[in-house]
Every structure is written in C-alpha cells, then in structure tokens.
Amino acid sequence: MSSFNRDSPTTAIMRALMKYWITLVVLAGMPWLLTAQNSSQQPLPEAPSATKFPPPPPAPPEAQTPARAETAPSAQRDPPAKKPSGPVLENSGASASQPSAVPQATAQQNSPPPPAAPDPAKSALPGGSASSSTAASADPGGDDDKLTVIRKQVDEVNVVFTVTDKRGKFVKDLTQSDFQVLDDKKPPQSIRSFNRETNLPLRVGLLIDASNSVRDRFKFEQDAAIEFLNQIIRPKYDKAFVIGFDTTPEVTQDFTDNTEALSKGVRMLRPGGGTAMYDAIYYACRDKLMNYDKGSLATRRAIILLSDGEDNQSRVTREEAVEMAQRAEVIIYTISTNTSGLKLRGDKILEHFAEETGGRAFFPFKIEEVADAFSQIQDELRSQYNLSYKPADLQPNGQFHSIAILADNKKYKVRARKGYYAPRQ
Numbered sequence: 001m002s003s004f005n006r007d008s009p010t011t012a013i014m015r016a017l018m019k020y021w022i023t024l025v026v027l028a029g030m031p032w033l034l035t036a037q038n039s040s041q042q043p044l045p046e047a048p049s050a051t052k053f054p055p056p057p058p059a060p061p062e063a064q065t066p067a068r069a070e071t072a073p074s075a076q077r078d079p080p081a082k083k084p085s086g087p088v089l090e091n092s093g094a095s096a097s098q099p100s101a102v103p104q105a106t107a108q109q110n111s112p113p114p115p116a117a118p119d120p121a122k123s124a125l126p127g128g129s130a131s132s133s134t135a136a137s138a139d140p141g142g143d144d145d146k147l148t149v150i151r152k153q154v155d156e157v158n159v160v161f162t163v164t165d166k167r168g169k170f171v172k173d174l175t176q177s178d179f180q181v182l183d184d185k186k187p188p189q190s191i192r193s194f195n196r197e198t199n200l201p202l203r204v205g206l207l208i209d210a211s212n213s214v215r216d217r218f219k220f221e222q223d224a225a226i227e228f229l230n231q232i233i234r235p236k237y238d239k240a241f242v243i244g245f246d247t248t249p250e251v252t253q254d255f256t257d258n259t260e261a262l263s264k265g266v267r268m269l270r271p272g273g274g275t276a277m278y279d280a281i282y283y284a285c286r287d288k289l290m291n292y293d294k295g296s297l298a299t300r301r302a303i304i305l306l307s308d309g310e311d312n313q314s315r316v317t318r319e320e321a322v323e324m325a326q327r328a329e330v331i332i333y334t335i336s337t338n339t340s341g342l343k344l345r346g347d348k349i350l351e352h353f354a355e356e357t358g359g360r361a362f363f364p365f366k367i368e369e370v371a372d373a374f375s376q377i378q379d380e381l382r383s384q385y386n387l388s389y390k391p392a393d394l395q396p397n398g399q400f401h402s403i404a405i406l407a408d409n410k411k412y413k414v415r416a417r418k419g420y421y422a423p424r425q
Contacts, residue, residue, distance in 0.1 A: 155423070156192055157183070158329060158388045160300050161358060161405055161416035162380055170383035171412055172196060179414070181389055182404040188389040195386045201299045202381060203255070203292055204232065204240040205284045205330075208266065209307035211246045211275040214337050217367050218271045221306055221337065226263045228304070228374035232381065233259050241288060242266055245280035246273030247313045255292065277307055278314035278321040281332070281353070285321075290328035300384065304377060305334045305353065306370075309346025318349065322356045327421055332357040333380075335373045341365060358417035396425035 163171040176194035181187065206225055214221065233240055235257045242253040242265035253265025281303065289301045303325070311318075325332055334350035347363060354361040360380065362373035391401065402419040 155394045156388050156390055157188075157401075157403070157420055158386065159358075159403060159405065159416050160329075160331060160384050160386050161414055162384050163407060164413050164415070166411055166413075170380065172383050174385070174407070174412075176387075178408050179387075180406045180408070181387065182402075182406070183389070183391045183394075184401045185404070186392050189392045190390050192388040192390060193386070199382075200384075200386060201293075201297065202232065202238040202240075203289060203299045203301045204238070205243060205288055205303045206240060206262075206266070207243050207245065207249075207277075207280050207284060207303055207305045207307070208269055209246075209275060209277065209337065210244040210269045210271050211273055212271060213275065213308055213310060215271040217337060217339070218269075220367050221370060222266050222269065224371040224374055225266050225304075225306065227371060228378065229262045229266075230259050231375075232378050233257055233262070235259075241284075242269075243280055243284055243288075244269035245276055246271070247276055249276065249280035249283050251288075255288070274313040275307070275311050276313035276315075277305075277309070277311040278316050278318055281305070281321040282316045282324045285324045285328040285330050289330050298386075300331070300381070300386075301329055302331045302333060302359070302381065304374075305332060305350065306337060307334070307346070307350065308337045309334075309344070309348070309350040311349070318352070322353060323421070325353070325357050326417060326419065329417075329420075330357060331417065332359040333377045334359070334361045335370060335377075336361070336363045337370075338363070339365065339367055356418050358415055360415065394422055396423050398422055398424040 163174060165171055173196075176191060181191065206229065208221065208225060210218070229240060232238065237257070239255045239257050240262055241251060241255045242262055243249050243251050252268040253262050256262060284303055289303070292301075293299050314321075332353045334354050336347050336350055338344055338347055343363070347361075351361040353359070360377070362376065364370050364373055387405070394401070399422050400419055401422055403416060405414045405416050407414050
C-alpha cells in the first residue's frame with residue numbers, strides 16, 4: 001500500500017508545474033480584480049444634478065494672474081488726458097466739445113436720482129416746477145488731471161392758469177400787463193414769457209376709479225370718458241394715457257394719440273376691490289407726466305380724475321400725492337361720482353386736489369351730467385394762459401414757494417396752482 005501512495009517522479013513534476021501556472025494566473029489577474037473593486041466603490045451619478053449641472057473645473061492660477069498683471073500696466077502706459085486750459089461749460093444736453101476724459105463715476109454722481117425712488121422729495125426732479133442745475137467739480141483721482149465742470153444755473157418757474165369772469169365764462173384776451181405775479185409774496189425778478197396757449201399740446205392722464213364703490217354707474221362713466229378723449233385728443237399733437245385703480249393703479253393704455261386705442265383701454269377696466277386713489281395720482285404724476293417731453297417740448301400736463309374721492313388702500317398720503325402733482329406741474333380736474341345730492345368727505349378731498357393744482361372740481365347731481373363736466377374741462381384746456389418768470393430770491397433748499405397771480409380787474413378770477421418746490425443743491 002505504501003508503494004502505491006508514493007508519488008512517482010513524473011507525478012511530482014506535473015504537480016509542481018500546475019502550482020506554478022496557477023500562481024502565474026493569480027498574479028496576472030490581481031490588477032484587474034483591484035481595478036474592478038475600486039470602480040464598484042465609486043458612487044454613480046444617479047441624481048439629476050450630478051450629471052446635469054457638473055461643477056466647473058477650477059481655472060488654473062496661471063490663467064488669472066497674468067490678466068490682472070496686464071490691467072495695471074496698460075493703464076500706466078496710457079498717456080494722461082490733456083488738461084483743458086479753462087473750465088468746461090456743461091449744458092443739460094450732450095455736447096460734442098465735451099472732453100471724453102471725464103470718468104464714468106463722476107457722470108454717475110452728477111446724474112439725478114431715478115424717478116422710481118420711493119422718497120417723493122428725491123424721486124421727483126429737483127424743484128419740480130423750477131428747473132435748475134448746480135455747479136460741480138469732477139476729480140479723476142489726481143491733481144494733475146483735475147477737471148472743473150461748471151453747470152449753468154437756470155431757475156425758471158412755469159405756470160399755466162385760467163381766468164374767468166363773475167359768471168364763470170373764460171376770459172381769453174388778456175395781456176401780461178393785466179396781471180401781477182407774486183412769488184412768496186414778492187414780485188419776481190423778471191417775467192420771461194407770457195402766452196395765450198390755447199393750442200399748446202396736451203398730455204392728459206385719465207384716472208378712473210374702478211373700485212366696488214362705483215360699480216352701479218361704471219358703464220356710463222366709461223362712455224363719457226371715451227367721448228371726452230375722442231373730442232380732446234388731436235392726432236399727432238396731443239397724447240393721453242388711461243389708468244384704472246382699485247387696490248392698485250393699472251395702466252391699460254400708455255401714452256398715445258390713437259383714440260381707438262384709448263377707448264379700448266377704458267373698456268378694459270372692470271370694477272372691483274378697494275380704492276387706492278392717492279397712489280394712482282402719485283404714480284401718474286411721477287412715472288408718467290413728470291418727465292414726458294420734459295425740456296424738449298412745451299406742453300400742458302393734466303389729470304382727469306373720475307372717482308368718489310374715498311381712499312382706503314393707498315400707501316402714500318393725500319398731501320404726498322398733492323406735492324408730487326405740484327412737482328410735476330400737473331393740473332388736476334376731478335369729477336365726483338357721488339350722486340347722493342350731498343357733499344360727502346370724498347367730495348371735499350377731490351376739491352382739495354383741484355384747488356392745490358389749479359384745476360377744478362365738478363359735482364354732477366345726476367349721472368348724465370358727467371358728460372357735461374367732461375365738456376367743460378375740454379373748454380378750459382383750450383382757454384388757458386402760460387407764464388414763466390424768474391424768482392427774485394430762489395434758494396436751492398427744496399422749500400415750498402407760494403404762487404399768486406392777480407388780475408388787475410377785480411371782476412376776474414385767476415385759477416392757478418398754489419406753488420412749487422425749489423430745487424435742491
């Protein structure tokens with residue numbers, strides 16, 4: 001038995017060769033096994049963000065450092081701007097003779113704040129009705145390159161007013177010598193211009209109360225407003241826009257001379273919600289009428305307000321809305337939708353807006369009389385005077401200045417806005 005179990009030399013050699021080949025196969029397969037194991041341990045990009053928005057590879061530092069290094073030398077290599085021999089007179093418009101070396105930061109400092117600013121004193125043009133510009137100095141950052149910029153200051157107040165006799169009829173044939181002007185109870189330094197501006201282009205904002213309080217008579221008011229726009233707007237000359245307001249003001253038609261488009265803007269209005277009348281007046285004056293055609297064309301700016309005068313949703317106050325109208329040189333005409341026959345609180349508010357801006361308040365006793373009110377406003381807009389003057393002592397302090405225009409004939413009544421705000425320095 002022992003001789004049978006003992007391996008023969010041939011068998012021993014075969015076993016040794018098999019072990020050798022098995023060892024070689026195992027050693028040859030080890031790298032593949034290790035690679036498969038490592039790949040199975042890495043997470044798969046199953047989340048959408050893992051494949052849709054892969055993180056960008058970081059930029060090599062060599063690509064960023066030279067860019068910064070090249071910026072400074074290029075500024076140093078540029079020759080300095082030639083210093084002008086004298087001060088530069090800067091007007092309101094761009095000038096071809098203005099040097100291009102004025103830095104962008106200086107231009108931004110001299111530019112007025114945007115009209116969309118929430119502060120009424122800052123969002124409006126400084127002074128509202130008195131146009132002014134102040135002197136400024138631009139410093140590019142070095143004494144050698146210092147550029148003095150002088151702005152020409154022009155302080156002029158424009159007033160549009162109406163004259164009526166004792167029976168309320170318009171008086172249209174008066175001259176400058178028939179009036180006296182007082183600015184803060186002082187005569188002005190000079191009268192710049194006086195015109196009977198019956199044909200001056202109109203910029204009209206039609207503000208219609210679309211709250212629940214006017215639902216029962218809303219359709220008739222729409223028809224009367226459309227008829228007014230068809231009569232007052234002259235194509236290619238006058239322009240108007242339509243705003244409906246309940247809890248917020250909504251522009252349904254922007255500035256246009258197309259009466260059909262304006263009519264569609266009125267028809268789009270649907271009554272419902274609260275009343276934010278002050279916000280609507282403030283927005284129309286600041287964002288629509290204040291800067292439209294400002295400085296490029298002499299126009300008359302007016303708001304026709306159709307409402308019951310009650311406000312329960314506005315964020316600005318009544319006096320803030322009045323102030324913005326005065327800054328924008330807007331005349332407000334109001335038509336009350338109160339048909340109770342009694343003068344309610346809202347009617348007194350409408351009257352206040354008209355008196356402070358040189359407009360007129362209408363109180364129709366019947367809904368049919370709304371159209372007559374529109375017709376009277378149309379006649380008044382064609383029967384106005386325009387006067388501009390330079391105040392005797394106007395300080396750039398932003399203070400309110402009263403305006404009084406008095407007719408020498410005591411039988412005549414002059415209706416104009418109560419005042420304006422001086423420019424700020």
